[in-house]
Amino acid sequence: MRKLILAAVVAVTSFSTAAFAEGRKIGVSWSNFQEPRWKFDAAAMRSSIQRDGNEYITANAEASAEKQLDDIRTMIEQGVDALVILPVDREAILPAIDLAAEAGIPVISYDRLIEDDRVFYITFDNVGVGRIIAAIIRQVQPEGNYVILKGDPADANVGFLRQGMEEVIGAAVAGGTIKIVGEANADGWSPDSAYAAMEKILADNNDQVDAVLAQNDGIAGAVIEALAARGLSIPVGGQDGDPAALNRVARGTQVVSVWKNNLELGKATGKIAGLLADGVSMERIPEAIRFTGGEKGLTFNAILLNPTPITKENLNLVIEADIITQKAACAGAVPGVAGC
Numbered sequence: 001m002r003k004l005i006l007a008a009v010v011a012v013t014s015f016s017t018a019a020f021a022e023g024r025k026i027g028v029s030w031s032n033f034q035e036p037r038w039k040f041d042a043a044a045m046r047s048s049i050q051r052d053g054n055e056y057i058t059a060n061a062e063a064s065a066e067k068q069l070d071d072i073r074t075m076i077e078q079g080v081d082a083l084v085i086l087p088v089d090r091e092a093i094l095p096a097i098d099l100a101a102e103a104g105i106p107v108i109s110y111d112r113l114i115e116d117d118r119v120f121y122i123t124f125d126n127v128g129v130g131r132i133i134a135a136i137i138r139q140v141q142p143e144g145n146y147v148i149l150k151g152d153p154a155d156a157n158v159g160f161l162r163q164g165m166e167e168v169i170g171a172a173v174a175g176g177t178i179k180i181v182g183e184a185n186a187d188g189w190s191p192d193s194a195y196a197a198m199e200k201i202l203a204d205n206n207d208q209v210d211a212v213l214a215q216n217d218g219i220a221g222a223v224i225e226a227l228a229a230r231g232l233s234i235p236v237g238g239q240d241g242d243p244a245a246l247n248r249v250a251r252g253t254q255v256v257s258v259w260k261n262n263l264e265l266g267k268a269t270g271k272i273a274g275l276l277a278d279g280v281s282m283e284r285i286p287e288a289i290r291f292t293g294g295e296k297g298l299t300f301n302a303i304l305l306n307p308t309p310i311t312k313e314n315l316n317l318v319i320e321a322d323i324i325t326q327k328a329a330c331a332g333a334v335p336g337v338a339g340c
Contacts, residue, residue, distance in 0.1 A: 023054035024082065024277035026270070027075035031088040031112075032063040034189065035218055037240045038086070040323075041111075041266040045084070048270025054277065063188055065092035072096040076103050081277035084108045084269055089154040090115055106276035110269055113156035115294045120282045121302040122269050124260040126157045130164020130215075132309045133237040136256040137211050138168060140235045143177040144210030147201055149223060151189045151215045156294050158185070161215045161239075181205050191222035198226035207232060214238040217245035217257055224253050241310060243324045250315055250333035250340055259308045259318060268303065312337040 026049050033039055042058070049056045057075060061068035065088040075083065076099055083100055085107060087093040097116045100107050109119040148165065151158045172178040182201030186194035194214070202209060211234055212227075214220035220238030227234060233253065238245055241259035248254035272285055282288065282301040291302035310318055316339030319326050330340035 023052070024274060025055045025057055025078065025080040026082050026084065026273045026277060027072070027078070027080035028056065028058045028084040028110075029068055029071050029075070029086065030058065030060050031068065031086045033060060034063065035216065035240060036242050036244075037260075037262050041262040044263040044266030045270045046266075048267045049273065052271070052274045054274050061088050063088055065089040068093065069096055073099065076100065076105060080105060082106050082108070082273045084110050084273055085114065085119075086110045087112050087114050090156050091154065106282070108269060108273055108276070109300075111157070111265065113160075113294050113300075115156065115296045115298060117298040117300055119300065120272065120276065120285065120288075121291060121300040122265065122272065123157075123302075123304060124265070124307045125304045126160035127164040127167075129239050129258045129260070129307050130161035130166075131168050132164075132258050132307065133161075133213055133215075133239060133256060134165040134168035136309055136311065137213060137235050137237045138172070138178075140255055141211040143172070145179050145181040145205065145208055147182040147198070147209055147212045147223075148180060148184075149194055149197060149212060149214045149219050150183070150185045151219065152187055153185050155189070158215060159295070160293065165213055181209060186219050186222075189216060189218060191218045194219040194222035195226050198223045199229075202226065202230060202232075210234055212236045216240050217242040217254075220245060220254055220257070221248070224248065228253075239307070241318060241323060243328060246310060246315065246318055246324050246329050247331055249310060249312055250330050250337045252312070252334040255311065257310050259310045259323070261305070261308065261321070263321075263323075265305060268305070272303070315339045 046056045059071035068088050107119045109121045111123045169178050184197035212223050214223050217238040217240040220236050223236055235255045237256045239258035241257050245257040288301050292299040315337050318324055319329050319339045333340040
């Protein structure tokens, strides 16, 4: 897929619409916009949907599973032809899938798995993301006391990421060269929750921590703040390619941010939503595979895009892709950062 370069991020408001007399109606339900990346996803998806002559109808659930259900009911009443859902909670969202099925509306599970095999699942290889974070941190810190800070337990991606990490460090843990001295979830992927968890782990271990595997950049940033408050600097990895994290990579406080090119993800999703709205069956979506995963072990029609690890050696990639300006990426950069 060609890269989508956005000149600006379009602000997303609850139930904003763009009227296209001839097109299909695509409803998009966002869990929240806590992580900066979701605004980029939204802009790319909206552009893709509207470029095909379809109408983009959107709602922000503001991290409320109850509001998300209400939003989706409203979209169904508005007569949407397809739904894209970034779920707040993988279990609480299931009644919405029943409602959509009753109305004959196809559903795309966006980036976070909804465990119902009636949905089409599009995301990145999140097991692979977990492998990348762990492998790059292990290159820098091959042994010692590790901490794993995970996202919200209601998000299936937490399990996929943890699986990938385990594939890389599991043998070393069993052999005793790596010891997991703390592992916790950040409810709602909240940086405040992650900060509190990291503070407790540091206190419980008398600050004897050598590396942290964080499951996203918001958590990684909170971890780095908690470490700095105690005068510590150790290898930390995360994912999402958030602008603040990319700058931390340049400054040397975060070793890696795994960039999931959300512009491509949003663009591809817009195209697929249009096809499904036009009546194309999930099995006939181009490049779709059969994917089995999640706690229920269900099999889905899916597309898994490939992630890219961003380190100081290749930071130029995100600058060249207009994900971040050189000025923002390189502020306070250590010597030898590519693109700075």
